[in-house]
Amino acid sequence: MQNTTQNEVKKGSAVALLPIGVFLVLFLGSGLITGDFYKMPALTAFVIAAAVAFMINPKESLDKKxxxxxxxxxxxxxxIMLVIFLLAGAFGSVAKAMGAVDSTVxxxxxxxxxxxxxxxxxxVVCFIxxxxxxxxxxxxxxTPIAIGVSQKTGIELELLVALVVGGAMVGDxxxxxxxxxxxxASTQGCQMKDKVKMNFFVVLPAAVISFIIISVMTAGTAASADAGSYEIIKVVPYVAVLVGALAGANVFVLLAGGIIFAGAIGIFTNSMDIWQFIGAMSEGMAxxxxxxxxxxxxxxxxxxxxxxxxxxFILNFITSKIKSQTGAKFGIALLASIIDLCTANNTITIITAGPLAKDIGEKYNLDPRKIASMLDMFASCWQGMIPYGAQILTAVGIAGVSSVGIIKYLHYPIFLLIFAIISITFDFSALKKKKGNVKEESKIS
Structure with a gap:
């Protein structure tokens, strides 16, 4: 009886995924039907999805659920994500109140x-x-910088917000x-630098194509923009954040320091007083x-x-379909994709899928560096496109635009997905390895 129970847990339940389906139907469906994706707020849709989640498994008590x-x-x-949101909100609000956004733009x-x-x-977004x-x-x-650029140039805000999201995923x-x-890297037992090297040759073409598309789309629109007045000292908070990032500073220290630094400069330049500084922080967090x-x-x-x-259920379904080495690679890619679509968190996705991906890799003799790269790329490309993920929610929350409205401009995540699939279909790292082996064998002979 105990073994049966364990097998049932391993197989999982497709019904458990119903809340995600309900959310997608409500959030995306209402937008497609009405043509207005503001009709169904994401929070309301997820509260309804939560109610559905509570209805599943009726034998379990409500207290347990x-x-x-x-x-x-x-x-x-x-x-951790919530603390980052609050600090980021405070930093953005203080920077705007003391004139950093206008001066930077x-x-x-x-x-x-x-x-x-x-x-x-x-x-700049990629670099930071x-x-x-x-x-x-x-x-x-x-994102506040993107808003300022849109106001100054007349370029569609959704495009600029999508640009920030895409560039952020490149850096990630x-x-x-x-x-x-x-x-x-940790779940596959390989070096982080090796995983990054594997990613680089897939990420680079996706980023270059995105850069070209952005250049073409905005070639004429920015020409009419007129620069207003600016104060160099008010740009310093953003420069300080960049320098801190390059120095490897913790993100919490970085944002908290940015808030204090921006407030100090604002007070020094008489752009705000101490109470306006506190009010701006409060407004940003609110x-x-x-x-x-x-x-x-x-x-x-x-x-x-x-x-x-x-x-x-997802894990069991995917592993049962794998029959070959190529199938194993696509299985890992599908595993990362589906879990990210369900969890809306690429870090949690990698941690969840990583151990199983490692087992699949050992069974089918896959390079751990390749597996680590695949996990990261497929989790990230979807994370950069789903309208209920932290990245898009953060961007649209600050900019006040529709999360679905920016999807058509998310060039980088789309091209990353395309090149990631190509990298699996034509494993250039494996070909390079084979060439190296041939050279070694010819030297020996």
């Missing part, structure tokens, strides 16, 4: 050639995200200090409240889905 929900909502990854308009302003912003190792932190810090893929790199509540609800729902066997 609530305990599981609260544990999911209170997961350390969720709490005007300085960019004055220094950069009009045709390179927006593509240049994309490169790679330095900071956090896509959410990068999006929080730079290539950063040596990102959670995803650490998790992917602006993140709905997003924080949404993240808590999502975490709770995912906790119930996992407890009810939804994740186990």
């Amino acid at each position: 609530m305990e599981i929900f609260c544990k999911g909502a209170g997961d350390s990854n969720i709490v 005007n300085l960019s308009l004055a220094v950069l050639p009009p045709s390179l302003l927006v593509p240049g912003l994309f490169l 995200s790679t330095s900071m190792g956090t896509s959410v932190g990068t999006i929080s810090a730079l 893929n290539l950063s040596m200090i990102s959670d995803t790199t650490i998790a992917a 602006g993140m409240q709905e997003l924080c509540i949404l993240v808590l609800v999502v975490g709770g729902v995912i906790g119930l889905i996992k407890h009810n066997g939804g994740i186990d």
